[in-house]
Amino acid sequence: MEIIQLYTLLLIGVLSIGGFAYNRNVARASVRALRQSGPAETRWHSHPNYHGYLTGWSVALVGFGLFIIFNLVFPNQVALQTVSILLGTSLAGLLVFKKIAPAFPARIYTERFIKTTLLALSGLAILTTFGIVFSLIFESLRFFADVPLFDFLTGLKWSPQTAVRSDQIGSSGAFGAVPVLLGTFIIMAIAIGVAGPVGLMIAIYLSEYASRRMRAIVKPIIEILAGIPTVVFGFFALLTVGPAIRNLTDALGIAVPTQSALSAGVVMGVMIIPLISSLSDDVINAVPRSLRDGAYALGATKSETMKQVIFPSALPGIMAAFLLAISRAIGETMIVVMAAGRAANLTGNPFESVTTVTVQIVALLTGGPEFDSTKTLAAFALGLVLFAITLILNIIALRTVRKYREVSLA
């Protein structure tokens, strides 16, 4: 793109705002003029502002439309592009200007413009999502042409450099995803094991026991945890938690590497604590006060009320919070890269180093990959699996939340 085109874009913006202001003022002036001289009580269909908005929208639409069309159809015709944009936008502004009159339904056109724009933008977001998903699926299919889906999902050996079976043609390594999925699962389980109880306790404390002042202080502090970059958590895991676990287990006489599923899982758990505590706190707060009152008025203690009345009503929402936290944990990369190692061990032992889907994707795609090799395509297949898992979790979570809303409204 040439520099003049940037200015053209800027110009379109200025013209559209200018057109808005000018035509609005014209409309205002004619409202005033009519009120003084015209027939008694002329009713304007649309407020002067709408004549202005309509001008702004039309100018912008024509300008950006011409800009894109020229770029696609006549690239390199920059001068022609600029001139025609100037002409087109002026014409659009003039057209609306000519229309300014009491009966002109500028408001209705403006509403239509806004509606269409919003629709187009949300369509764009949806299209992008679909595009990503389709390219994932497409590339994965190419991978599954080399490595059968069944082998991929059930193979016990993950080693992208060697063959799965000696008779296999066209593949350069072993692509059995089970060790990778297992590693993902172990780390996720440890993370939830840490974050679940702690986050829930925090939520209960915040919503039922903390004074208003305490809550106002504690909640933001916990939410700061959510703002720490994951890479910081990563080196925290690598440099602090990993060695600490090793020292502790050394004392017990077990040999544990610095990089282990445990340290990655624990740190990841700390990372998702605020997610669980914040969401659960909101859910618990949404339990109607009348239910608490009902329990207290029967002589229930605070903890009885919590356990027997509030918690059961909040349970679906709390479950949704857990599911969202889990899908966050599954998609997390940085901590695991740094703290869990890269060895694709087929193990259930949290003290060993493991690898996860996200880490393997990074490993497969970084370091000058050729984009056609099976190795690279494997990354797409892993990505697809990851996407499928988080999608399912999110759908379940959203459904439970919706059901929960219905219950609490009833």
Added chain:
Amino acid sequence: MTDKIKFKCRNVRVQYGDLEALHGIDIDIADRGVTAFIGPSGCGKSTFLRAFNRMNETIGGAKFSGQILMDGEDIYDPSLDPVLLRARVGMVFQKPNPFPKSIYDNVAYGPRIHGLTETQAELDSLVEKSLRRAGLWEEVKDRLTEQGTDLSGGQQQRLVIARAIAISPEVILMDEPASALDPIATARLEALIEELKTRYCIIIVTHSMAQAARVSDKTAFFYEGDLIEYDDTEKIFTNPDNQRTQDYITGRTG
């Protein structure tokens, strides 16, 4: 009606932050029968009602001063556990608030937490007795495992009354219990109150003059945090001493 006094209130004040909602109330509530609290919106009826089972303490920022004696015993004595007090003073709220549990579990909730029954059979019969007394048994006896929240509004209100009387309280506080009910359900509720009053001390807040006149033995009229007049219901509604009371019950203020 006996002349025995259940509650002796002296100089009861309740503050919410800087706002004083009750400016020193003195009143004696009889042990059996129904006492009605009436008065314009915001005059402090609910606040005063919640003082009898210390429910104000569950609201952050509410402060109580003064004295309420229940059978001669100070209910605000620091050594008295509000949990035990609330087991003796039950409450029914304006909007029925059954727990999202089965009908059975709703009624059994109080007996369970207070350990009132030994065996399942005892609990069963207590649940049945409470539902019968609340006039709901016939309608729900075949669907005890259904959600309490699935009942109609009037049934829910009787369910929470059953829930309240299942722990055999001495007092039942009711805050506008009929305001969400249709005339038929209201009539049932009033009949129920009529029946319960021989056994319990009942205090009811209501915005319906007709309801106060129908169900109560004594009526207290509140205005802007003060007790204006307290007397036999008959007297209040036919020949009140105070002009404000007169204006309120005839609908000239409100």
